Amino acid sequence: MTAVDDRPERPLRVALLGCGTVGAEVAKLLTHSADDLEQRIGRRVELAGIAVRRLNRERPGIDPALLTTDALELVQRPDIDLVVEVIGGIEPARTLILTALERGAAVVTANKALLAEDGATLFAAAEAAGTDLYFEAAVAGAIPIIRPLRESLVGDEITSVMGIVNGTTNFILDRMHTEGVGFSETLTLAQELGYAEADPTADVEGFDAAAKAAILASLAFHSRVRAEDVHREGITEVTRADVATAEAMDSVIKLLAICTLTDDPEPRVSIRVHPAMIPSSHPLASVGGAYNAVFVESRSAGRLMFYGPGAGGSPTASAVMGDLVTVARNRVRGAAGPGESSYAQRQVAPIGDVVTRYHVSLSVADVTGVLASVAHAFAEHGVSLQIVRQEGVGPNATGPTGDAGSARLVIVTHDARDADLSATVETLRSLPEVHEVISVMRVEGDRA
Amino acid sequence: MTAVDDRPERPLRVALLGCGTVGAEVAKLLTHSADDLEQRIGRRVELAGIAVRRLNRERPGIDPALLTTDALELVQRPDIDLVVEVIGGIEPARTLILTALERGAAVVTANKALLAEDGATLFAAAEAAGTDLYFEAAVAGAIPIIRPLRESLVGDEITSVMGIVNGTTNFILDRMHTEGVGFSETLTLAQELGYAEADPTADVEGFDAAAKAAILASLAFHSRVRAEDVHREGITEVTRADVATAEAMDSVIKLLAICTLTDDPEPRVSIRVHPAMIPSSHPLASVGGAYNAVFVESRSAGRLMFYGPGAGGSPTASAVMGDLVTVARNRVRGAAGPGESSYAQRQVAPIGDVVTRYHVSLSVADVTGVLASVAHAFAEHGVSLQIVRQEGVGPNATGPTGDAGSARLVIVTHDARDADLSATVETLRSLPEVHEVISVMRVEGDRA
Structure with a gap:
């Protein structure tokens, strides 16, 4: 505690x-x-005031005299030093935060959507007023990940951030693995248990994870990355068959947010949210239920992982309170903490340029020569194969004869460009021997 | 970046x-x-100067003009703004750090031994001069754990910190599990591979982990805790039999640093370093090799884990560089970061008051009634039993007769005070039916 502590000064409001x-x-x-x-x-x-939408709700333990429905008037009050925004969404949150920052108040927010859409405007307002904008609660709930990226690893070069940052989808995928049930059935259960919203779009379509990925990539790579820059695929099309195939490969399916740098001379940011298979031995594979985890790799530190509850009132409040103490300390000392760092100005690479491995599952005619045709389709697009496994389906499936039964081919590629893989899949679909492209899923985690 | 950035000012040295x-x-x-x-x-x-012990060593990539053997003169130079101390040990590190702080320079140190012995003096000097003392690298190498405790969780109430904070002992115990070999053999291997020092005392006797535990407890509980407050047991007495027993219990043995608060009306700090069995399902159980991990529980955030490389030049340098950027930013903004927070002034509880579970392995006479005698010994000291398992040893061991063969009794207690367990062990040793108390080990992780 510094000498200034003992001076009788008015409380921070x-x-x-x-x-x-x-x-x-x-x-x-x-x-x-x-x-x-x-x-x-x-x-x-x-606590000097609380802005709410409706005054007449039951709020145990909250002094009703603090409540107001006029949020704008509250943030304009000259006695307010610190503003905590936990409304969420773009408006009115943006206007309220900007109004507070412009007045010089420090702001703590949990608003990932707003930061991922318009963070630059908020940071500029904070900087112009010489005040703080902190947002630990915006990503991965209680897990300290913003401060480690923004401060602990700021002397290092981060090369990748890969995380499970959405508890709802992790709960659903986890259940699909343990119970062997399908997506819609599990979603209903998640809604009953309160793990998923009545409208689950933001979670299951990956919008929530994409906003968090944008925030993580911005910090990790000192660049501006927005939600719209993120290649996004949700989990609604993950099938029971995908889950079974993953298990056969000693892997699990997780919805991952992945931020990496490309290998180019001028590295670009590659940023995507999609379901992927990861080996069961990977540290992220055992992150179950509504927990979150973020795996960070950097040149000097190596591999780090941060794990904890990804959502919920108490955990999120812990992150908010940590920021509140920090910005209050900064205010007592008369100096703001770190602002935006976007000097590197890295470009975002299109999804077609992303390089990873793929798992492709095909239903093919059980005839001699089908493997050669399929292998040729991959080869002509420059995608090389790591594993090819033929699995029998139907009464004649395992027979070596040229009958018209169908078999299943499971293929895992080596590293390939996404654009090349997509082109390969197009070619596969056009082959008469290929009845169906059953699933295409990326394979992440340790390279084989 | 703030407006001050663009002003042409001299570099920080x-x-x-x-x-x-x-x-x-x-x-x-x-x-x-x-x-x-x-x-x-x-x-x-x-980089304005580097203090070394000997000038004539080969140092590739280091400008020889920067080298000096006069460290004291270097830290007294008026142009030096930031001092990085990576010498280790108590002296001359303490004198050098104090000299630097008193001049108003900011200090970044990786020196756990010094912080755990005399942190209060260093913090007081930093505070008096209004400057920074940062030490992320002192605990768990590259893993951001100091900043999360000091800042991210500062609005929360931490209830426990449990970690694997020494890579050498973790490597040795890990090998003992995977290879089924004894302690001394594994230590020799660790020395050959460079994971253990020629004099391994600081690691294998738990001194290094105890210093780190003291630092973690001080931060977590806003109190002054020193290395000498830590109850410390090393891993030198962990046997192959202990490892086998742990495996039979679906557990592993880890050297843990454990900081908790007691249940008293005025909670005290319970702090200890010792080998313990933890269930294989516990997140710390899978932390292998020279990796470190710290498991934190708090009232609002719940359970968090931080994982990564616990030592090594590059990882430790990452942590040092993160601190260096932070203290340099603070200097540019003209305000120091958080200082010592020891207002809670919690007392340290003696080891006898620690409550946990125990695994006790006994060699007993294979006679009728031995179980009753042993159970009575536990009961008279108020220690209740969770599991009792009798394992046959020797030719007559499994016979139900009253012969003089010996059998093995494996006992797991419910929560018990350490003092009560110690008294129980004394009583057991005095029983004629008990040939030997083979091992006593604490059981940590999730309660059964």
């Missing part, structure tokens, strides 16, 4: 925007932990 | 104390990454 699961928890901690927070910050903090 | 594995790597990064560092800090940093 906090405005809380939003009082849902996270907001109510933040309000509770601000009240119950006030003495500890004062010791840790060197100044008392007090 | 760095003095490096020590040029071994870590120091040489830091020197390399400071030189090769100078342009990136300047962008990230907002000011150029330059």
